[in-house]
Amino acid sequence: MKKSVIFGALTVAGLSAGAAAAATLDDVKARGKLNCGVTTGLVGFAAPDANGEWQGFDVALCRAVAAAVLDDPTAIEFVPTTGKTRFTALASGEIDMLARNTTWTLSRDVDLKFEFTGVNYYDGxxxxxxxxxxxxxxxxxxxxxxxxxxxxxxxxxxxxxxxxxxxxxxxxxxxxxxxxxxxxxxxxxxxxxxxxxxxxxxxxxxxxxxxxxxxxxxxxKEPLAPLVRHGDSEWADVVRWTLNALIAAEEAGITSANIGELSAQAGDAPEVNRILGTEGNLGEMLGLDNEWAKRAIMAGGNYGEIFEKNIGEGSPIGLARGLNAQWTDGGLLYSPPFR
Incomplete structure (x- = not known):
């Protein structure tokens, strides 16, 4: 349910180089919809619920990106992909990003011309x-x-x-x-x-x-990570820093319950202010407005909230945080600074 090996895949690499020539961020804004590649169905990570609505840990990242870019976490076309079709779908431009239990490897990063935007689940x-x-x-x-x-x-x-x-x-x-x-x-x-x-x-x-x-x-070792095409650093930055915002929000104590209060006025925690856009101009650097990260967090909560709801010990999946705990709690999660 991840990790297709396509060494020397000239077709995929060629498609990747051509598709990345366009500015994906501009395309997504113009389209008014994010095309996000997911698995064909893995409960807790990405699967339609009884009403046909996609739910799960990876789905939540897609929604966070849509919220950051389009101010609408539902403005998404979910594209189910198999282990064999996912890379062609991304390289050809059929999808804007892939959030699908995919392991970050050297050959995928370098030979297949993809860019991984940070690990969202450390697995094995x-x-x-x-x-x-x-x-x-x-x-x-x-x-x-x-x-x-x-x-x-x-x-x-x-x-x-x-x-x-x-x-x-x-x-x-x-x-x-x-x-x-x-x-x-x-x-x-x-x-x-x-x-x-x-x-x-x-x-x-x-x-x-x-x-x-x-x-x-x-x-x-299976570091699972969202990925985009090589050659479009601006779009990679948006996806990367959206994931970082979810991770940093948990460490900083920003939750779906208190985000409104914290963003109502700038407090005495500078990094919280910068994440929520009440201080600085980080959004402008990304080609977004200053509330992009606030919207991403509001879409489904911080990383810890998303983890617990979809796959945590209180869910039917029952996974402990383990390596996916914050670095302050002995895990590997660590966001670069928002400054």
């Missing part, structure tokens, strides 16, 4: 198995069948892990998370492998989640 690849299988470690999966999405670094990580540990497996190729769920629940594979966040999301949709176990091994 793991395994899920039925509790009835009686397995407590990935090293016990010798000879197992494993459902894995094709054309991804998940597939490569899986091969590396089993080779390193001198054990064998039989891959069961899948194209989408929905297909993976179906195959896994049907018993077509002994284990399902993808990012741990994706496994937690998948398990939460099962009729009996307690019948399935996430094994303890984390076999890779």
């Amino acid at each position: 690849q793991g395994f899920m198995v039925p509790k009835a299988l009686g397995v407590s470690s990935a090293k016990d999966l010798d000879g197992a069948t494993v459902c894995v999405q094709t054309g991804t670094t998940t597939e490569l990580n899986l091969a590396d892990y089993f080779r390193k540990n001198n054990i064998s497996y039989e891959p069961v190729p899948i194209e989408t998370n929905a297909e993976g769920n179906q195959q896994y629940l049907a018993g077509a594979c002994d284990a399902y492998t993808t990012d741990m966040s994706g496994l937690a999301s998948t398990r939460a949709t099962f009729e009996t989640p307690g019948d399935h176990v996430l094994l303890p091994e984390i076999i890779s």
